Amino acid sequence: MKTIVITGGTDGIGAGLARHYLAQGDTVVAIGRDAAKGAALTRLGAHFIGADLSLVAENQRVVDLLASRFEAIDALILCARYFRSHRHETPEGFEACFALEYLSRFLLSHQLLDRLESAPAPVVLNVSGPGAPKPEIRWEDPGFRRGYSGMEAQFHAGRANDLLGLSFAAEHPDARTRYVLVNPGSVASNFAGEFDPDTAAIVQRMKRTATPVDRIVPHLAALVDAPPAAPVSAFVIDRRVDPRMSGADDRAAVRLHRLTTRLLRP
Numbered sequence: 001m002k003t004i005v006i007t008g009g010t011d012g013i014g015a016g017l018a019r020h021y022l023a024q025g026d027t028v029v030a031i032g033r034d035a036a037k038g039a040a041l042t043r044l045g046a047h048f049i050g051a052d053l054s055l056v057a058e059n060q061r062v063v064d065l066l067a068s069r070f071e072a073i074d075a076l077i078l079c080a081r082y083f084r085s086h087r088h089e090t091p092e093g094f095e096a097c098f099a100l101e102y103l104s105r106f107l108l109s110h111q112l113l114d115r116l117e118s119a120p121a122p123v124v125l126n127v128s129g130p131g132a133p134k135p136e137i138r139w140e141d142p143g144f145r146r147g148y149s150g151m152e153a154q155f156h157a158g159r160a161n162d163l164l165g166l167s168f169a170a171e172h173p174d175a176r177t178r179y180v181l182v183n184p185g186s187v188a189s190n191f192a193g194e195f196d197p198d199t200a201a202i203v204q205r206m207k208r209t210a211t212p213v214d215r216i217v218p219h220l221a222a223l224v225d226a227p228p229a230a231p232v233s234a235f236v237i238d239r240r241v242d243p244r245m246s247g248a249d250d251r252a253a254v255r256l257h258r259l260t261t262r263l264l265r266p
């Protein structure tokens with residue numbers, strides 16, 4: 001029996017994966033904000049941790065809770081996301097999309113490594129957007145103080161996650177934990193967020209035409225159950241792609257790791 005921790009495990013793709021692993025008899029920890037969604041999952045046998053992962057302090061609390069409850073974590077699946085058409089800053093002063101969709105994943109990936117390494121075949125599945133063209137990191141303004149757009153903030157976080165995969169492998173060269181980046185394609189999930197009318201219309205259209213969650217889950221579960229041997233790998237659904245956009249990505253990954261460490265310094 002495995003222990004599977006899923007951020008954004010209360011809805012959309014994360015909840016689909018939670019139901020999949022519960023049906024297999026695994027221990028599932030779903031993390032999200034919504035207590036009612038959490039209660040629905042606990043009725044199926046999951047553990048629920050209510051947390052706002054856009055806050056660094058909450059990520060720290062989640063790490064401590066997980067470390068106190070579980071000796072080993074077989075899989076960390078990163079799915080939490082929230083779209084905002086208008087820029088929002090967290091009480092800690094970070095732009096909310098960057099905080100939730102990148103900083104949280106950075107913190108959980110690195111800080112849960114010792115629990116992952118205690119499992120026989122550990123994996124981090126970062127569900128984001130590899131294999132798609134994305135903008136370069138905004139080195140001087142990662143929090144979009146200038147020129148915010150909800151879509152660009154999403155793509156920027158996706159780019160940061162690609163680089164997180166590379167720097168995670170570089171930072172922990174002896175780790176057995178495999179880092180797998182996966183782009184699930186267009187999936188009819190909940191698409192949680194606060195949308196302006198134009199974006200809301202796009203989202204409604206996407207929800208009608210996108211792949212149902214339950215059809216995408218087996219592809220993602222296959223990556224968790226049998227990750228490639230490479231320390232970092234990337235997929236668009238089940239098609240393997242290069243985790244790098246260019247030969248300069250390894251240097252960019254080191255640079256982003258340093259920048260992130262600086263940003264997170266109290």
Ligand SMILES: NC(=O)c1ccc[n+]([C@@H]2O[C@H](COP(=O)([O-])OP(=O)(O)OC[C@H]3O[C@@H](n4cnc5c(N)ncnc54)[C@H](OP(=O)(O)O)[C@@H]3O)[C@@H](O)[C@H]2O)c1
Pocket residue numbers: 007008009010011012013014015031032033034035037051052053054078079080081082100127128129183184185186187188189190191192193210
């Ligand atoms: N759906 C797609 O077409 C698509 C395409 C490419 C990539 N992806 C990636 O797939 C992953 C899953 O996306 P999805 O479409 O399944 O998302 P979704 O249906 O919108 O669900 C988002 C999840 O994130 C949680 N969440 C939101 N804000 C949170 C916060 N501040 N703290 C903690 N949890 C929070 C929500 O939980 P609560 O409601 O309980 O807060 C929910 O469980 C994301 O990483 C996304 O970037 C999706």
